[in-house]
Amino acid sequence: MDKIDRLLLKSTQDGIPIVPKPFLEISKEIGIPEDEVITRLESLVKNGVIRRFGASIGHRSIGITANAMCTWNVPDERVEEVGAIMAGFPEVTHCYERPRFPGWKYNLFTMVHAYSREECEKIAREISSATGIKDYGILFSEKEFKKTGVRL
Known part of the structure; x- marks a missing residue:
């Protein structure tokens, strides 16, 4: 994991924004393109850093x-x-x-x-x-x- 991965994990650990394009919002927050946010998240899941990426209902x-x-x-x-x-x-x-x-x-x-x-x-x-x-x-x-x- 590099610095960007850590920023990505910190920005998503409490949930993603409830907006039409949540990964675009995250990309603006950490300063990388939206497609890179998605690619990095997929890689973190594939490599077992993130065990599960899903939704949770209160x-x-x-x-x-x-x-x-x-x-x-x-x-x-x-x-x-x-x-x-x-x-x-x-x-x-x-x-x-x-x-x-x-x-x-x-x-x-x-x-x-x-x-x-x-x-x-x-x-x-x-x-x-x-x-x-x-x-x-x-x-x-x-x-x-x-x-x-x-x-x-």
């Missing part, structure tokens, strides 16, 4: 206020199969395998977002039905303290 601001971490006790030999099914639900934004610990039997975790706690519970029941996993818990978010990406 779900609370549009009314999606029920957020639940569903914890699942999945037989180890079924984790891949069950994880793929769970990740296929559109309401699931994150699906992770984690190690079990003494006193904590859950090894698969899904984050579900919905408009109400009841809807989260319904989605968890649907996931349970689709996978055959009956041993699960639901942890609801109470407050969001931080939501930002990695900073340079």
Whole structure:
């Protein structure tokens, strides 16, 4: 990475401008042509410096206020199969395998977002039905303290 790449990362780490030509705005800010902004961003993604370049919606601001971490006790030999099914639900934004610990039997975790706690519970029941996993818990978010990406 050179100085321009660092400037580019700093100028995009909090999001790109919500305008018809966001990369043109960025190019004016850091003093390079718009096509170079795009080429450099593509290169940073290709080389793994930027893992993901995407959009994020402030779900609370549009009314999606029920957020639940569903914890699942999945037989180890079924984790891949069950994880793929769970990740296929559109309401699931994150699906992770984690190690079990003494006193904590859950090894698969899904984050579900919905408009109400009841809807989260319904989605968890649907996931349970689709996978055959009956041993699960639901942890609801109470407050969001931080939501930002990695900073340079």
